[in-house]
Amino acid sequence: MSEPVKVSCYPTEDGHQIGVLTLDSPASLNALSLPMIQILQQTLTRWEQDPAIVCVLLQGMGEKAFCAGGDIRSFYYRKQEASGSELFEYARDFFEQEYRLDHHIHSYRKPLICVADGICMGGGIGLFAGADFRVVTEKSLFAMPEVTIGLYPDVGASWFLSRMPGRLGLWLGLTGARFNGADALGVGLADHAIASGEHSALLSRLAVLDWAASGDPREQIDLLLRGLHREVAARLPAPVLLPHQQKIDVLLAGRTLQGVLARLFEAQFDEQETVLQQAQQLCRTGSPISRAILWRQYWQARRNSLAEVFAEELTLSVNCVLKGDFVEGVRALLIDKDKDPRWQQLPPEGEWLDEFYRWPQGRNPLACKE
Numbered sequence: 001m002s003e004p005v006k007v008s009c010y011p012t013e014d015g016h017q018i019g020v021l022t023l024d025s026p027a028s029l030n031a032l033s034l035p036m037i038q039i040l041q042q043t044l045t046r047w048e049q050d051p052a053i054v055c056v057l058l059q060g061m062g063e064k065a066f067c068a069g070g071d072i073r074s075f076y077y078r079k080q081e082a083s084g085s086e087l088f089e090y091a092r093d094f095f096e097q098e099y100r101l102d103h104h105i106h107s108y109r110k111p112l113i114c115v116a117d118g119i120c121m122g123g124g125i126g127l128f129a130g131a132d133f134r135v136v137t138e139k140s141l142f143a144m145p146e147v148t149i150g151l152y153p154d155v156g157a158s159w160f161l162s163r164m165p166g167r168l169g170l171w172l173g174l175t176g177a178r179f180n181g182a183d184a185l186g187v188g189l190a191d192h193a194i195a196s197g198e199h200s201a202l203l204s205r206l207a208v209l210d211w212a213a214s215g216d217p218r219e220q221i222d223l224l225l226r227g228l229h230r231e232v233a234a235r236l237p238a239p240v241l242l243p244h245q246q247k248i249d250v251l252l253a254g255r256t257l258q259g260v261l262a263r264l265f266e267a268q269f270d271e272q273e274t275v276l277q278q279a280q281q282l283c284r285t286g287s288p289i290s291r292a293i294l295w296r297q298y299w300q301a302r303r304n305s306l307a308e309v310f311a312e313e314l315t316l317s318v319n320c321v322l323k324g325d326f327v328e329g330v331r332a333l334l335i336d337k338d339k340d341p342r343w344q345q346l347p348p349e350g351e352w353l354d355e356f357y358r359w360p361q362g363r364n365p366l367a368c369k370e
Contacts, residue, residue: 005039006061012054012207019047019056020203026062032123033071034094040127041101048109054211055221057203058114058127063139066116067124070098072149075321076330084322088360091321092314095154096365098123099310102156106130106306111218113206113225116140116181116190117199126155129189132218133225136181137196138236142189145176147286149333150325150341152293154317158301159309164188166245167252173294174252174264175279176286182239192225195232202228240275247276257295287325287343292353311366312357319356 161169332341
């Protein structure tokens, strides 16, 4: 059986190497499993210490997706078979390792290029968001759809959604709305665009750079990617999110979740606003627990460091598995596929939400040291 991540090195003309990590599970749209997380973390750690490796390229196999999210079906099956303590340990280990990997990418000491060619959702955005060079194509399709499966936008999304212009990040988190490469560039989630057809040639273009030159190699990479961006800019699809920012900001104005949801659910949209109507429906049918967590996270994360955000997300994600709607959402959308999740009906805020912010037992392994 082949490894779910293809690990290889590409020689440069001056005798160095470019490390290449390719998510290699195209049948599942490269959904991120625990073995994939472990391979990525181990390889990135090794390459960070290897002087021959001058740059890392992270990409997905196949034409459809970079990474469509996490391999979350396992949580449903674990809950059917495991005891409460075993389920806790599995959820803790999965999310801890995923978030450590995401945080490592954010702080990686060597240039790291990530190309989101095709679908990039959930856990895929967690890999993409922290890269030095976040590259989209005309085929890029993004979303943080966790509200529809009883989770909430995690993988550091609490941090980057709260830093997007206006209320766009809040909109993406509350509704799970899809957006494209032009939108990603506009909200600061992406840095460059290349043509999908140029993706396979990117390595050969990187290989001829002067990696032995003094100075930061990121400048050379940036110049290369800016040139490729200029070539494809006119062919990128028009943004689907950015044109509606003014209306989104008005709809989501206010500081109470109840008020915002009431305004959003009562809103009427015209023929040019079908994407807003679709997002409204996604939010309406999403988990009340997920909406409440996202709302609190959006306001809290803008005051927190990235490390603090990941620690808090670990607590929230484990609790979503143990007592939230996550397993039910997986059942309804991915196992039975009846698309009729039986969400818990809870007040939008209150003491019950505070319980989701308490680590279940022992000490949170990502907790920031005092």
